[in-house]
Amino acid sequence: MQKTKMNLTTQLVEFLRELISSGQIAPGDKLPSENTLIAQHGVSRTVVREAILRLQAEGLLYTRRGAGSFALTPPRDPSESPSGMVPRTLLERRQLLEYRIGIESQAAATAARVNPPGALADMDFALAAFRASEGNASQTMSCDYEFHLAIAKATGNPYFVQAIEMLGPAMITMPRQRFDVNSSEISPRLQQVADEHEAIREAIAAGDQMVASSCMRLHLANSIKRLERESGASPKKFG
Known part of the structure; x- marks a missing residue:
């Protein structure tokens, strides 16, 4: 059971890492919510949270309490001027x-x-x-x-x-x-x-x-x- 959970966590980590590395989730973009990831991947909340913790340890995510997790860099403060286009393709x-x-x-x-x-x-x-x-x-x-x-x-x-x-x-x-x-x-x-x-x-x-x-x-x-x-x-x- 523990091994299965670890495999599911690893799979989710690799999936999210690929989205970030390919630019589909750009710097400053918010990750899908826990509930969305649970529904999309058929995993438990524990698996989602462990995957997010691993990506945080790799330096790929920034999590702000009450706001969610963001890719690579924190989002700009809303009071700042908009940064314009974020390159994705x-x-x-x-x-x-x-x-x-x-x-x-x-x-x-x-x-x-x-x-x-x-x-x-x-x-x-x-x-x-x-x-x-x-x-x-x-x-x-x-x-x-x-x-x-x-x-x-x-x-x-x-x-x-x-x-x-x-x-x-x-x-x-x-x-x-x-x-x-x-x-x-x-x-x-x-x-x-x-x-x-x-x-x-x-x-x-x-x-x-x-x-x-x-x-x-x-x-x-x-x-x-x-x-x-x-x-x-x-x-x-x-x-």
Whole structure:
């Protein structure tokens, strides 16, 4: 009996994890209610609650008392401005990355020109936390976002900051590899992302606007390639 319950819990965990990793439940989206999951999957309330606890431990869910469970990141405060579209499909994720190339390539160049005190320390903190976050998808996503936000803040231009804050952590693409909770080392994919972040940081530190912009553009173009490769989609010429 205990084994059956564990199997049911595992099945429900895998089902919900797939919905989150595929974007069908986007960052900030609320999960179906306990009653809905019970009815849909024919399981007990105990199984549902155990599944939610396991996903919380993996960093994939945020639960707020009286409000329910949400995917990856807490929902925005209702008093905040709406963040706009949340990318769900492969096409929408690609479109978001293309938009980010335009905004963030210039942000990196501006950050290299301005480079205010403390900016590099913020980037370094986010980089170190990113490298240490393997196995926790929510933490990886948050650290990735914080690195890009640190660059926007380094520009001293509030419009860059507003653009990144409006997108929120949902702007970070979440490939299924980031949901591998059994990994004890940083994956080759995340290592590549970390190295690309490091190159951007070094160009900003050197005050080289052209290289900083190029490194950011390359990083986000590579993100498109990684996204398409992970999804099995046919690569599209970037440009």
